[in-house]
Amino acid sequence: MQNRLGPNRVGPFGIFQTIADLFKLLFKELIPIKDADSFLFNLAPFIVIIASFMAIAAIPFAKGLHAIDLNIGVLYVIAVSAMGVIGVLLAGWSSNNKYSLIGAMRSGAQIVSYELSVGLALITIVIMAGSMQLSVIVEAQRDGWFIFKGHIPAFIAFVIFLISSTAETNRGPFDLAEAESELTAGYHTEYSGIKFAFFFLAEYINMFIVASIAATVFLGGWMPFHVGHWGGFNQVMDFIPPFIWYIGKTFFVIFLMMWFKWTFPRLRIDQLLTLEWKYLLPINLVNVLIMAFIVLMGWHF
């Protein structure tokens, strides 16, 4: 997708580039900005990182391998990961920079709008699973992943979840909050050194979280891929450990999100909001009703 050589000088194939970047950022000066609201300016990285860390707590990596198995797991993850927007808004507001402020306001409008689609897409699956507990949702997919079990509505929900979670992590075609050509770097223009790195780290952790929620809820979490009554095939699939299944699915979704980023041009803000409010939201509401009807008639597998 990227028609270029990456950084390839640090270590074999450049695999140590990330570590080298980390050390470089650690040893960079932290510049306090004149007239900035320094308390909020320093608080913002804490909020974005804490929000991402707390969302990780609820994610089931394999059977029994989760820090906490809340009975409202799905709701908890979307609620906590949405708290990161407060950090982004504070960062933009306190920087005393007009670009940062515009970036933060765009990010706020975007994240709160797409939050609805994420919630409704997950509701579609919660109807089928009959529980919000992530371990129960995974267990319900033992005989088939929800994306296959739920016919077309589950697939529509998956696509909507992908689009809106890409928007929620400020990535891909939805990166208006940090549109380089318009706003220099958006809300983290004034951050330097390791504080800047925290915003990037939070972005990538958030990407991992939404990808792993997509893998858990739609693609069966750590459940291996089974096909009906193919006993031998299923046994071969069982042989692969659950953790590998989980990581594989998560990285597949992350790969999809990166693919979006390199493929589509950035949206304008009016196009962004039109997409959410005039297309995704009505489709999603109808989709939830169709799914409820299917569950009511017992047509799902």
Added chain:
Amino acid sequence: MNNEWLILFFLVGASFVGLVLIFSGIVAPKSTNPQKFEPYECGIPTEGVTWLQFNVGYYLFAILFLVFDVETVLVFPWAVVMKETGLAAFIEILIFFFILGLGLIYAWKKHALIWE
């Protein structure tokens, strides 16, 4: 429920950021220069104050979000019990979404969904 794990993750996140910031504060160089602390606006000195009034459109979307987000939170418990309750739950959600749809259509007709 072992909710102390949540507090642990909170503390890990906070101390991670705090310790790394302290470490960076020790090892990072410091130098002073009056130009350096200016906000970056493409090299031109900043004009006026930053905290200006901005587009009312953001507020409109915030209000719309509030309505629909409360609705999402209301639908979550319904989704959990939908399977067991059956037809009654389905009819109720039809009525609920009908009213909600009227609200969305109202906002649409009032041009609240158009970015100006």
